[in-house]
Each structure stands twice: as C-alpha cells, then as structure tokens.
Amino acid sequence: MVLSIYGIQRDEGTWQDAEVFRPSRFLDSWPRYGFIPFGLGRHICIGSRFSILESMLILACGRQRFRFAQADQEEVNPEVGVTLLPDRAIRLQLEPLA
Ligand code: HEM
Secondary structure, eight states, rough: OOOOOHHHTOOTSSSTTOOOGGGGGGGSOOOOTTTOOOOOOGGGTTHHHHHHHHHHHHIIIIHEEEEESSOOOOOOEEEESEEEEEOOOOEEEEEEEE
C-alpha cells in the first residue's frame, strides 16, 4: 500500500490554506499525522535527523552569507519519486551578502 505524502500534507481538512507556503504554521502545535515527510511507523526514514540537521545548517550558514536566486527563468515542476523532486537540475546563482 502506498500513501500519498504529497496529498496528506496538502489536505485542506487538516491544514488551513494548505497550498500556502507558511513555515510559521509549525511554530505552534500541528497535526502529528498531517506532516510526514519521512514516513511513519516501523519504516520511518533512518536519515530523518541527519537530513533535518543538514538542511538547518545549509540554511543557517548559507543564508547568512549569500542571497540565492534561480539562475534561469525556466519553470521547475515537482516530480514524484520516493520523495518529491524537481523535474530538472535547478541552477542557482549565489550573490555574497555584504
Ligand atoms: C530530506 C531527506 C529525506 C527524506 C525526505 C526521506 C524520506 C523517506 C521516506 C518517505 C521514507 C519511507 C518511510 C516509510 O516507508 O514509511 C524513507 C525511508 C528510508 N530512508 Fe529516507 N529520507 C531522506 C533522507 C535519508 C537519508 C540521508 C538516509 C540515509 C542516511 C535515508 C535512509 C532511509 C532508509 C534506509 C529508509 C528505509 C527505512 C526502512 O524501510 O526501514 N533517508 N525516507
């Protein structure tokens, strides 16, 4: 059986304005089964803690020093794999912050 993590995380019955990117919604308590990027249960991802730490480090260190911008104007669409991926490599331009 395969559950759609994408569908679960955009369920209007669980999330208000489900399609809106609003990270602040996680500042308060949020529905335990409404956000499951690493799966759940016995087969929950063993790399979850590592991945969260890694992304926080990249965001904290990278964003303090650079402004990130998409290097081209080409559209990027989501592609479904085990996780959600971009359908092509995304070229970024890094501009050092003063
Ligand atoms: C942002 C990064 C990652 C995401 C979103 C992610 C997501 C997932 C998801 C959705 C599953 C399936 C869970 C299930 O079947 O219920 C999974 C399983 C797994 N992940 Fe990850 N993962 C990430 C990074 C990693 C990393 C860095 C590692 C290794 C160091 C890893 C190792 C595994 C393994 C071994 C499983 C299979 C666990 C099992 O079946 O018992 N993942 N991951």
